[in-house]
């Protein structure tokens with residue numbers, strides 16, 4: 642299936658979506674709990690960072706446990722609040738797309754509207770540190786990393 646999946650509703654992650662959707666006609670998928678943020682340009686950084694373009698409504702809102710087909714891989718959605726209220730992590734055997742929950746050597750900021758340091762810490766524990774060490778993480782910014790690497794070297798997980 643072809644789809645545009647947003648890991649969370651910050652403008653730097655969805656600003657290109659209208660263009661991609663126009664070209665591909667792919668459906669737009671977003672974590673359910675981020676819909677309010679997605680619709681609010683004053684909170685999702687669109688007003689600050691981007692041209693105030695109209696964004697398309699999501700075609701499907703993803704709840705925890707939902708699955709998204711990606712080639713022959715089935716990704717499962719996990720709710721990952723902290724960086725944003727409705728951020729999601731998409732997981733399959735051996736891989737995870739983490740959005741801005743975790744980066745190589747850092748974690749997502751929690752000072753934006755709807756962010757929560759407490760929730761981020763819970764999400765990291767529940768959704769990242771519970772994964773096998775060899776799981777490859779694909780963050781929303783920067784290079785890929787692994788659970789083992791972050792467990793050992795990420796100062797925010799110490």
Ligand SMILES: [Zn+2]
Nearest residue numbers: 649651724741
């Ligand atoms: Zn973000």
